[in-house]
Amino acid sequence: MKYEKIQAPKGVSEYAPPLSAAFEWVRESLIAPAKLAGYKLIELPVFEDTALFSRGVGESTDVVSKEMYTFEDRGGRSITLRPEGTAGVMRAVIEKGLDRGQLPVKVWYSGQFFRAERPQAGRYRQFYQVGIEAIGLDDPAIDAEVIAIADQGFKVIGLRNYRLEITSLGDAKSRAAHRVDLLTFIEKLDLDEATRARAAINPLRLFDDKRPEMKAAMQKAPLLLDYLSAESLSNFTQVKKYLDQLGITYQVNPRMVRGLDYYTGTTFEFIHEDLGAQSGIGGGGRYDGLMEILGGQSLSGIGFGLGVDRALLAAQAEGVISDDQFTSDLFIIPLGDEQKSVVLSLAAELRGAGIRTEIAFGDRALKGALKAADKSGSRYVVIIGGDEVVSGIVELKRMSDGTITSVKISELQKALLGVI
RNA sequence: GUGGGCGUAGCUCAGCUGGUAGAGCACUCGGUUGUGGUCCGAGAUGUCGCGGGUUCGAGCCCCGUCGCUCACCCCA
Incomplete structure (x- = not known):
């Protein structure tokens, strides 16, 4: 009797020998700088109460509205496979009262994440991320340190062909003022239906449109960076100063868009030059209201997530992995x-x-x-x-x-x- | 979710206008009894992704389906 073969679920990344050795090395190298900086491991479940993500990440985001693996468990609870790491960390920090001790809370994590997207090179339905969160202190120096730790992770692997883009999304006041003007600007554009719908959900999204005609149209759009409150602006200036001092090169990208609703203030992204359309190898930022939204006290935090699968692809593209080390x-x-x-x-x-x-x-x-x-x-x-x-x-x-x-x-x- | 390309041995692929499958690499064994990488010889390996249709006959044609891949979208 011959049985039918069972295949892996669509779009999952998995690593068997000989590639698994390189994968493991990349994953451990990426997070090594965080350990050196005193971040402690936090090991979390891969599934959570669905509300954690719909409330934390944001109902309007693509991640929540159409990319989550959500199902009902035997007790009738709505469960979701985690699509990102920060919300879960915040939930655990609140639940365990870690924020009642000395601040900041500094933790790192590593593991699988899940998004039901159409798979593509560097984009998987189950993928690996390592990340850190520093919670409870609003200090531009931490912002700079977090960015530096991420950058150092890529350097440990030996990556060179990547760039760091940063911007500031400001505080609520800054964004509200900008939003009014941006909506007025978009109003005057001639947009197709899908684009208009996207703009209604999050007008910032239009800055990320890859079509040349849209790029041209958005050329004169009002930029959030020009609307920063005095406090946000001075924070951002200070972060840049620290990065300069650390010798970390970056470019300010006032058109940068992040897909998760909780980001505020300092926001950043690492982009690799040798990958295809999925070129983001890491990103993160500050999230001021997240903990409060999840029922905790009102503390700010900042963190990043780095894509292990993509970092591995980047390392292969740059040829920086020598097999004999394994x-x-x-x-x-x-x-x-x-x-x-x-x-x-x-x-x-x-x-x-x-x-x-x-x-x-x-x-x-x-x-x-x-x-x-x-x-x-x-x-x-x-x-x-x-x-x-x-x-x-x-x-x-x-x-x-x-x-x-x-x-x-x-x-x-x-x-x-x-x-x- | 939308669109393009692809799916033949473990891997990379070939297979003419339809006549029931091949190469290279890899693998196993041997070529002086205890020293690899080269060379030579021998051998094993496929429900031609899966299901259906057209046909006397399909790997080749048609439909569906699953998967891979690239772009959009989104992001790690």
Whole structure:
């Protein structure tokens, strides 16, 4: 009886060997700077009460209105697979009272997120993000630090062909004043129905339209940056100063649009040059009213989310990942069954010392075993047969050039630690 | 959600105006008994994405469906 094959659900990103090693490395590298800066792990559920996102992210956003995986659980509750990270973090911070201690609360997360979009290169229905949130302090220095940590993550991977765009969405007062003038401006444009509908939901969206005629039409539109209140403006100026001081290059993009409703004040986006249409590799910003909306106290916060899948694509596009960083150090080939037990113990011992050690299993001929060693990418090979067990001396072979050195088995660990 | 391209061995693909499948790479074994990457030989591998239709006959034509891909849209 033959069964039908079951395929992965549409549009999910998954990573199996050999790519998974690079994926893991990118994910850990991206978040490493946050750990160095004192951010602590927060591990959250991948599904939440639907209201968390509809209220937190915003009913009017595309993410909430048409991209969420929402279903009813057995108890009749409306559940949604998390489409982004910030709302969940805020929910947990409020629920656990983390905001009752010292501020800011500094946390990092890593995991899967879900959006029911049409898949495309770099756009998946299940994708991976790492991110941080700094909650409870309204200080331009934190804004700068958060941006710097994100930037550093990309630098750890070795990315170069990306740019940082920043802007400020100001406070509620700034946006209200701008909105009036922007709507008046849009009123006069000749728009198709779909575009007009989009403008009605969020007029800022029109700044992001890629069509040349729309870009031209929006050229003279009033910019939010020109409407910033004195306080917002001085905050933004200070953030830029700090970034300058840190040597982080950025360009101010007053037309930048973010898709989540909660953003306020400092907002930023990392864009990679070598990716296709899905070129945003990370982004974030400040969110002043979010915690209050979710039933907590009125604290401000700032954070970012970085796309692990896209960062990996970017790293591949730039060719900055070398495969040999993921291979083993040593490959041991036992000849004969008696030698297998010797090799098992030896390998366990070497691994205990941190040496990445593989064993040739099965009963393949020496040639085949060596071929397997070659394929594995291991840097060194040792063959252990009866002679070696008796003499206690093995030949340590460096695979890159075939050179062989005689080493006592008892000193193998020391010898390897000296060369790897 | 809308539109374009594609779907043949593990991978990259070929398959003439329809006559029931092939190459390269990879894989396994061998070519001197214990030293890989080259070379030579042998071998295994496909419900031609899936379902239906047209036909004496379909990988090739038609319809549907699923998936991949690119753009719009959206964003990580």
